[in-house]
Amino acid sequence: MTTFTRLAIPEIVLVQPVRHGDARGYFCETYKKPEFDAFGIDIAFVQDNESLSREVGVVRGLHFQTPPQAQAKLVRAVRGSIFDVAVDIRTGSPTFGKWVGVTLTAASGDQLFVPHGFAHGFCTLEPDTIVAYKVDAPYSPAHDAGIRWDDPAIGVDWPVEAGRAVLSGKDQKAPLLADYASPFVYVAAGA
Numbered sequence: 125m126t127t128f129t130r131l132a133i134p135e136i137v138l139v140q141p142v143r144h145g146d147a148r149g150y151f152c153e154t155y156k157k158p159e160f161d162a163f164g165i166d167i168a169f170v171q172d173n174e175s176l177s178r179e180v181g182v183v184r185g186l187h188f189q190t191p192p193q194a195q196a197k198l199v200r201a202v203r204g205s206i207f208d209v210a211v212d213i214r215t216g217s218p219t220f221g222k223w224v225g226v227t228l229t230a231a232s233g234d235q236l237f238v239p240h241g242f243a244h245g246f247c248t249l250e251p252d253t254i255v256a257y258k259v260d261a262p263y264s265p266a267h268d269a270g271i272r273w274d275d276p277a278i279g280v281d282w283p284v285e286a287g288r289a290v291l292s293g294k295d296q297k298a299p300l301l302a303d304y305a306s307p308f309v310y311v312a313a314g315a
């Protein structure tokens with residue numbers, strides 16, 4: 125059975141599927157909806173993504189899609205490894221502007237679930253790292269948004285020096301969280 129562990133921000137969940145090893149290698153059910161339903165995550169993924177980052181220190185993020193095309197994500201490294209980060213951008217949240225980060229490696233098969241209302245990004249820890257992730261809304265350029273990866277008010281402890289990060293032009297120009305009117309609003313669990 126897959127293990128689900130809520131992290132310091134409880135909406136962010138470490139997901140650890142079982143690998144069935146044998147002399148050939150292993151078999152792993154990398155996603156099984158009934159297990160997510162049983163844990164209490166009601167999700168219907170509609171798109172699978174994959175990105176290759178050739179260098180160590182590639183930072184992709186901090187990204188999200190705005191409502192009504194907000195995306196929850198289930199992220200894993202299928203080659204190499206990443207430091208994966210989620211930032212709470214839900215206005216009114218007790219953890220607004222706070223972040224959690226975990227190391228995801230192809231070797232471990234660990235995954236991170238990031239729900240709506242969180243910016244997501246990662247930094248590669250090995251060359252030629254491939255990241256695969258499922259999303260529950262299709263890509264919508266009109267709803268694609270981001271905040272600065274190195275926003276000092278968020279203070280993500282990235283494993284790369286600021287001047288050595290490999291960034292897209294878009295990510296270099298992203299706004300600080302303080303300068304961004306987040307469209308996400310916190311709703312307490314069970315409210």
Ligand SMILES: Cc1cn([C@H]2C[C@H](O)[C@@H](COP(=O)(O)OP(=O)(O)O[C@H]3O[C@H](C)C(=O)[C@H](O)[C@H]3O)O2)c(=O)[nH]c1=O
Nearest residue numbers: 173175184185187188197244245246262263264292294
């Ligand atoms: C996200 C996405 C991108 N694209 C196209 C758009 C560009 O022509 C090209 C690269 O896009 P971008 O620079 O936004 O790719 P990343 O920097 O890896 O973005 C991702 O980075 C972080 C880690 C995320 O969590 C998001 O899923 C996503 O924003 O792929 C598509 O065609 N479909 C898509 O779903």
